[in-house]
Amino acid sequence: MPDYDDLTARIRALTHDETDEVALMATLACEIHHSDDRFDWTGFYRVTAPETLKIGPYQGGHGCLVIPFSRGVCGAAARTRQVQLVPDVDAFPGHIACASATRSELVIPVLGPGERLIGVLDIDSNQPDAFTAEDAQRLREILDECFGRS
Numbered sequence: 001m002p003d004y005d006d007l008t009a010r011i012r013a014l015t016h017d018e019t020d021e022v023a024l025m026a027t028l029a030c031e032i033h034h035s036d037d038r039f040d041w042t043g044f045y046r047v048t049a050p051e052t053l054k055i056g057p058y059q060g061g062h063g064c065l066v067i068p069f070s071r072g073v074c075g076a077a078a079r080t081r082q083v084q085l086v087p088d089v090d091a092f093p094g095h096i097a098c099a100s101a102t103r104s105e106l107v108i109p110v111l112g113p114g115e116r117l118i119g120v121l122d123i124d125s126n127q128p129d130a131f132t133a134e135d136a137q138r139l140r141e142i143l144d145e146c147f148g149r150s
Contacts (some may be wrong), residue, residue, distance in 0.1 A: 002035035004138040012082040015146055024146050026057035033059035041124040045074050047117055051080055064098040072096035076118045083136045085127035106131040108140050111149045118147055
């Protein structure tokens with residue numbers, strides 16, 4: 001598990017006074033991805049049209065380019081605005097296999113001021129049951145601080 005206090009401090013220092021959402025996503029994807037060996041793919045999908053997510057900054061192999069809100073783990077997180085902690089992606093109805101090595105997934109909605117849905121943070125692992133509720137909570141706190149959720 002990452003040292004979340006250190007990760008939070010590092011991200012805070014790197015993103016201080018930055019307001020550009022893509023710049024924030026790029027920095028967070030890099031820092032989060034390299035903070036833990038469980039994280040095989042780490043990236044953002046951005047809301048670019050109604051009910052549509054498009055790939056944003058990420059670390060790891062290729063991701064899906066477009067994900068509708070109606071499909072997959074990322075779509076479920078965007079649609080419901082709730083964290084999706086999936087210990088076994090093969091058991092998730094409608095899972096989209098962007099990478100065949102993915103065994104488990106954590107997707108967190110990214111909300112900005114006024115609860116505006118900006119996108120989702122998607123973290124994949126090639127290990128089953130790789131993520132914990134603490135991962136979800138600590139990463140959500142980082143996202144809320146960086147993207148100004150109020």
